[in-house]
Amino acid sequence: MSRRFGRTFAILLGSLLVTAFLGGPLAAQSSEERSVLDGVYSAEQAERGEATYGSECALCHTTQEFTGRLFQLSWSNRSVHDLFRSIRNTMPFDRPGGLTDEQYSAIVSYLLKLNNYPTGDEALGTSEEDLANIRIEAPPSR
C-alpha cells in the first residue's frame, strides 16, 4: 500500500518537474519579449536617473551623445541589458561599477526618456533576466 503510494507520488512529482522544465522557460520566453517602445520604465525612475546622471555623468558627457537617430540605430536590435551592462562595466570612467544597480537602471531609464521612448507603469528592473528581454529599436522614421 505504501509502496503504491510512493510510486504514484513519484510519477506525480516527475510530471510536475517535466512541466516546470519544458513548459516554464518556453512560455516565459514568448510572452515576455518586449521593446523600448512598450513603456518599460517609469517617469519617476527616469527623474531619479536624471539626478544621478547630473551628479555622476554630466561632468564628462553631454546628453546629445546619448540621444537621436545615431544613438538609437547604433543600439538597435541589442537589448537594454547590453546598454546597462556596458555602462555599468565602464562608467563612471574613474570608477566603473561604482554605482548601485538601481542607479544604473535609473540612468538607463533617463537615457530612454531622452530618446522619447514612452514611460510605463512599472520601473525598469535590474536583473539580467528582465533587461535581456527588452529590445532596443529606433522609432519608425518619419
Ligand code: HEC
Ligand atoms: C570622468 C569622466 C567620465 C565620467 C564621470 C563618465 N564618463 Fe562615460 N565616458 C568617458 C570617456 C572618456 C569615454 C570614452 C571611453 C572610451 O571610448 O574608451 C566614455 C564613454 C561612455 C560611453 C560609451 C560611448 C560610446 O560611444 O560607446 C557611455 C555610454 C558612457 N560613457 C556613459 C556614461 C554614464 C552613463 C556615466 C555616468 C554614470 C558616465 N559615462 C560617466 C568619461 C566619463
